[in-house]
Amino acid sequence: MSGYSCRKCGEACAINMRQHRLALCENDFIEWVRKHTAEFIAKHRMIEPDDRVLVAVSGGKDSLALWSILLDLGFRADGLHIDLGIEGGNGYSERSRQYARRFADGISPGTVLHILNVRDIYGKSVPELARKGVRGRKKFCSACGLVKRHEMNRTARELGYTVLVTGHNLDDEAAVLLGNVLHWETEYMARQLPVLQGNDSGLIKRAKPFARFYERETAAYAIVSGIDYMPDECPFSHGATSLGYKEILNSMENQSPGTKLKFYFEFLRAKKKGLLQGYTPAELRQCGKCGEVTGSSGLCAFCRLIERARLP
Numbered sequence: 001m002s003g004y005s006c007r008k009c010g011e012a013c014a015i016n017m018r019q020h021r022l023a024l025c026e027n028d029f030i031e032w033v034r035k036h037t038a039e040f041i042a043k044h045r046m047i048e049p050d051d052r053v054l055v056a057v058s059g060g061k062d063s064l065a066l067w068s069i070l071l072d073l074g075f076r077a078d079g080l081h082i083d084l085g086i087e088g089g090n091g092y093s094e095r096s097r098q099y100a101r102r103f104a105d106g107i108s109p110g111t112v113l114h115i116l117n118v119r120d121i122y123g124k125s126v127p128e129l130a131r132k133g134v135r136g137r138k139k140f141c142s143a144c145g146l147v148k149r150h151e152m153n154r155t156a157r158e159l160g161y162t163v164l165v166t167g168h169n170l171d172d173e174a175a176v177l178l179g180n181v182l183h184w185e186t187e188y189m190a191r192q193l194p195v196l197q198g199n200d201s202g203l204i205k206r207a208k209p210f211a212r213f214y215e216r217e218t219a220a221y222a223i224v225s226g227i228d229y230m231p232d233e234c235p236f237s238h239g240a241t242s243l244g245y246k247e248i249l250n251s252m253e254n255q256s257p258g259t260k261l262k263f264y265f266e267f268l269r270a271k272k273k274g275l276l277q278g279y280t281p282a283e284l285r286q287c288g289k290c291g292e293v294t295g296s297s298g299l300c301a302f303c304r305l306i307e308r309a310r311l312p
């Protein structure tokens, strides 16, 4: 593809990763991704052998690749897909669900994909909830994130899973970090970690085993390992601030390969050495209505969104 040959075996290279000064053929690249996923999980103690893992599966490349690797590595990992009811983008949610379903049907028997439909449970889809509760595209994304986080934790808790994993990659994490730095969101920065421990109030441990991989790497993995994934972005993401941050980071990465990796990992290292100590998030308690963990003193933000949407 690029004229380089594989560092491991000398065969034609399938991917050249300038950020790692490493070119690999298809097979060695697949091995490399699996090995580094396992190492990252072990290093951050994301999953212990007796954990029951719930993988949040959107139907996109990251979460399907992650689920497939976790199963290859021998973890007990079921999937959870949340049908958000987004009809735009040529039936975005329905098509996403179909990709997740098809992938699940092709894996080993006994592996479960839970599918949950927001409209069936709460009477309204995410676009309807967001329209009523908050306005604007930016607000849509925050309402959607809120619903996803709430439903992921609730499902994991109710079904007895001990770790919840998502497919967030390095591009996602670096973009969030850039946004947080630009606004000096110190509490969010204090909480931005590849693994967050659970607690006795029902917060389930959360991990991001792909946070060390560039989006280009997870996409290449999905392609070379033959994963059929939903190729489209959410129709609401058009013009999203986070996409703007990703573009800025990509142009810096082009000029200086490794920028994203350094930005994120030096941040984690600085925090380990004490940066942001004392910026602990607000004390958490259980929402009186839904029982989920929240930092607010009344209803949790999710229940407030539902209440607003039910007002005439």
Ligand code: AMP
Pocket: 055, 056, 057, 058, 062, 063, 080, 081, 082, 083, 084, 148, 165, 166, 167, 168, 172
């Ligand atoms: P996003 O926020 O769309 O970039 O997605 C980040 C991660 O959240 C994905 O890799 C999935 O693990 C999870 N996720 C996003 N959308 C869904 C969904 N509809 N159902 C389940 N998990 C999801």
Ligand code: ZN
Pocket: 287, 288, 289, 290, 291, 292, 299, 300, 301, 302, 303, 304
């Ligand atoms: Zn609540």
